[in-house]
Amino acid sequence: xxxxxxxxxxxxxxxxxxxxxxxxxxxxxxxxxxxxxxxxxxxxxxxxxxxxxxxxxxxxxxxxxxxxxxxxxxxxxxxxxxxxxxxxxxxxxxxxxxxxxxxxxxxxxxxxxxxxxxxxxxxxxxxxxxxxxxxxxxxxxxxxxxxxxxxxxxxxxxxxxxxxxxxxxxxxxxxxxxxxxxxxxxxxxxxxxxxxxxxxxxxxxxxxxxxxxxxxxxxxxxxxxxxxxxxxxxxxxxxxxxxxxxx
Amino acid sequence: xxxxxxxxxxxxxxxxxxxxxxxxxxxxxxxxxxxxxxxxxxxxxxxxxxxxxxxxxxxxxxxxxxxxxxxxxxxxxxxxxxxxxxxxxxxxxxxxxxxxxxxxxxxxxxxxxxxxxxxxxxxxxxxxxxxxxxxxxxxxxxxxxxxxxxxxxxxxxxxxxxxxxxxxxxxxxxxxxxxxxxxxxxxxxxxxxxxxxxxxxxxxxxxxxxxxxxxxxxxxxxxxxxxxxxxxxxxxxxxxxxxxxxx
Numbered sequence: 001x002x003x004x005x006x007x008x009x010x011x012x013x014x015x016x017x018x019x020x021x022x023x024x025x026x027x028x029x030x031x032x033x034x035x036x037x038x039x040x041x042x043x044x045x046x047x048x049x050x051x052x053x054x055x056x057x058x059x060x061x062x063x064x065x066x067x068x069x070x071x072x073x074x075x076x077x078x079x080x081x082x083x084x085x086x087x088x089x090x091x092x093x094x095x096x097x098x099x100x101x102x103x104x105x106x107x108x109x110x111x112x113x114x115x116x117x118x119x120x121x122x123x124x125x126x127x128x129x130x131x132x133x134x135x136x137x138x139x140x141x142x143x144x145x146x147x148x149x150x151x152x153x154x155x156x157x158x159x160x161x162x163x164x165x166x167x168x169x170x171x172x173x174x175x176x177x178x179x180x181x182x183x184x185x186x187x188x189x190x191x192x193x194x195x196x197x198x199x200x201x202x203x204x205x206x207x208x209x210x211x212x213x214x215x216x217x218x219x220x221x222x223x224x225x226x227x228x229x230x231x232x233x234x235x236x237x238x239x240x241x242x243x244x245x246x247x
Numbered sequence: 248x249x250x251x252x253x254x255x256x257x258x259x260x261x262x263x264x265x266x267x268x269x270x271x272x273x274x275x276x277x278x279x280x281x282x283x284x285x286x287x288x289x290x291x292x293x294x295x296x297x298x299x300x301x302x303x304x305x306x307x308x309x310x311x312x313x314x315x316x317x318x319x320x321x322x323x324x325x326x327x328x329x330x331x332x333x334x335x336x337x338x339x340x341x342x343x344x345x346x347x348x349x350x351x352x353x354x355x356x357x358x359x360x361x362x363x364x365x366x367x368x369x370x371x372x373x374x375x376x377x378x379x380x381x382x383x384x385x386x387x388x389x390x391x392x393x394x395x396x397x398x399x400x401x402x403x404x405x406x407x408x409x410x411x412x413x414x415x416x417x418x419x420x421x422x423x424x425x426x427x428x429x430x431x432x433x434x435x436x437x438x439x440x441x442x443x444x445x446x447x448x449x450x451x452x453x454x455x456x457x458x459x460x461x462x463x464x465x466x467x468x469x470x471x472x473x474x475x476x477x478x479x480x481x482x483x484x485x486x487x488x489x490x491x492x493x494x
Contacts, residue, residue, distance in 0.1 A: 021392070024388075024392065024395075025392075025395055027385065027387065027388045028384045028385060028388055028389070028390070028391050028395070029384065029385060030384075030385035030387065052390075053388050053390070054388060093406070093410070095406065135402070136405060136406065136409045136410075137275045137276065137277075137405075138274065138275060138276060138277035138405070140274065140277065141271075141274045141275055141300050141301060142275070143275070143299075143300070144275050145268070145271060145272075147395075148271075148272055148275070148394075148395065148398045151395045151398055151399060152398060152399065152402050155382070155399050155402075158383060158384075158385070159340070159342065159383065162383045163340070163383075195480065198480065198483045198484060198487060199483070200479065200480055200483045209476070212472070212473060212476060213476075216467060216469070216473050217467075219467050219468075220463060220464075220466050220467035221466075222463070225459070226459060226463050229456065229459060229460070232447065233442065233445065233447055236445045236446070236447045237445060237484050237487075240445060240484075240487050240488045240491050241487045241491075243491040244487050244488075244490040244491035247491075247494040
């Protein structure tokens, strides 16, 4: 577990005090990289005040307009989610996520993304993520404060760093680097194009096809060579469709 | 683990806002019993405001003059402590503590005691405790906000209640049954055929293409619907190739 390769990403945070509390929670656990996607009110004195001795985390924070920009350099992305979405994504608890994140931090940056205080992440935002994390809260009161959620996740990451005792099942040595989220987006665009060319996907009635494809391929975590092969197959498929249409 | 037998005890808390944030953190994790030892400023609007929907926890909180009074009815007491006390107590992390607390909750009330925001618990107070808990914070910034510390400990207690089995729990809820190996073999045959049709795979020099494809799709663990979609794409691809060849 390389905590220097963890990036906490907050999307559309409303209250600057929460941003400060997040910075403190992170630094308490030895995590320093923070990105803020279009925060409503930032920079702000409240943020600095709640950060206490973690103002340096705020000062080095990166502010972006979109989530895509924030995670562009990350090769593995975890999104936090409440229970009970329409399409049931597999939800991992923070401990399972930490086990999946640990080996990934050996290869490059990993983002852990937290949504709005009141509504979390949208389905579109969750689709940009490889894994979905859910904190198992009580059914009587499931709405966790944003900084508390960050605290719990950062705590699990730190625990795995300090006590790596449990065998991390995902720590297989892999022969090729994993693809980053930018390349995955190019792949999804190419896949969608090809499915339209094949007349398998009707752009007027796409249903849930692309969500299902994203869910599938984000689960597998493609390496660079696999991504090249899949894109090669798509290109070759498009050639044959073009040829058939020419006559 | 019987969470109804857990009592969170806050000693000499300075800021009423922290008391409210503690109440919320507790209720989020399904813990409802709170005792306050000589809080500096309580009741207070700030406490209610930070408790959000956990005001009931505040309303049922017991206020006492001394720690002895607060823990009088408890048969097991855990005290939280920073590192590096003069007298070296054995310190357990929150996970180890949860494992010690769980069986004790079967017999009666267990107290988890948190000290002052600035100085924690005194040595005299720690001597009233059966066990000492330390959250493994970063050496660069070890001072955790009080409510954050309560959140982490309550989270560990809840995790042990929800997942008493411990480590690998990959049995995530999934909406569709996973495909069996027979169907996966049919898929690989169909995929190979299609790649040959596309002239992407040369049967005379197959190299490692199919091994790579098998490694990829066996890693993802396809469900039945995903498998149907992929086979549908292959069938549609073959149709276009046939059409192109007809002319």
